[in-house]
Amino acid sequence: MPDHIPAALDHAILPGIALGFAPVIDRQRAIAGTRLTLVPLRADARIDQAELLAALAATWPQGGAVISPQGEALLTALLAQSPAEPSQIEVPAFIAADPAHADAIAALKAAGHSGLLKGLPNTPLPTAVAAVFKQVVLEPGQAAPAGVALIHAGVRGADAVEASFQAGAQNVIGWPMDGVYAATPGTGKTEIAADLQVIVELMARVDEGEDVERLEQTLKRDPSLAFKLLRYMNSAAFGLPVEVSSFRHAIMLLGYARLRRWLALLLTTASKDHSMRPIMYGALRRGLLMEELAAGMEEREMRDEMFICGLFSLLDHMLKQPFERLLQSIPVPERVRQALVDGSGPFLPYLELVRAIESESVFDYRERAEALMLGAGEINACVLRALHKATQLE
DSSP states (O other): OOOOOOGGGSSOOOTTEEEEEEEEEETTSOEEEEEEEEEESSTTOOOOHHHHHHHHHHHSTTOOOEEEEOSHHHHHHHHHSOOSSOOEEEEEHHHHTOGGGHHHHHHHHHTTOEEEEESOOSSOOOHHHHTTEEEEEEOTTOOOOTTSEEEEEEEESHHHHHHHHHTTOSEEEEESOOSSOOOOTTTSOSSOOHHHHHHHHHHHHHHTTOOHHHHHHHHTTOHHHHHHHHHHHTSTTTOOSSOOOSHHHHHHHHOHHHHHHHHHHHHHHOOOOGGGHHHHHHHHHHHHHHHHHTTTOSOHHHHHHHHHHHHHTTHHHHHTSOHHHHTTTSOOOHHHHIIIIISOSTTHHHHHHHHHHHHTOHHHHHHHHHHHTOOHHHHHHHHHHHHHHHHHHO
């Protein structure tokens, strides 16, 4: 996939900070936005405001991101020079209540931003400061005061997401998957859903190298999938020099090896189940982030396989089957199978790093990054490029 990456994202970014991200999920399970968390890796970590603002503008050019700086120094720097586009900035309650920050916080509203109050202050906030906050971010199980919209953060697992909404949360920040899907006896599905079966069959036919006519006949059984595949291939993220007008044209331009990765993308984004939207959000970003982390690898095939590995790493949650059973019917490269089924192989350390980024665990982040000999600045650039590409594909 040729890069169409803004200059702000083409080099290592913010080396003293670990970036994490998570979806903001609404009650209909649609994605209301992305929260980007900035975690200092050292107590004295400083932020390059110009670099951060340029990176945010490149990743979310229309604004709308939730920015969550961890630590007073990072937050103070962001308040001193806020993003150009309207954003939501998460502010801990103890900082919101500090008179030293009152003017900077009150200025957010005038600049078109809004605030998310993290936690509850011990005393009422000044009127000008309180006007910035219409929502409060709390841990699961905590309730918001009357008249304030509640967001639960740090939520993991489908049951926990549902519990937060039942408790009155307007939005949830977190991930509906938690660990590897393990079906209880007698509950796992035994076949792929009918609306995804055409894609699985196409992947098998591509894997076997069947001719274009047979592939076209299979795809014609589901015109909506053919349309979506062509839309992906004509997206800015794909970067083809000419417009793809037909499936046959796509194969001529791509070849079977690269077509396989786009069928994989289609499989993980084609579910009609609305409850799967946060899973599809995560799968796409995992695939793109794994590919970005593999960008320095000489072997093109390995980079494509890393993309598929990240993309398929949530397929067990999506299709409600353990990988050992699931990958018997869906063809995948051996190195992908090793990571997802055996928990081994060369791709597993990268997948574990991606999971650490999602969980915003600094300990796991450091451990995984050091094992791969990757610096935080390099990883951050990969994260922002992946998020940028994801918005182009959706």
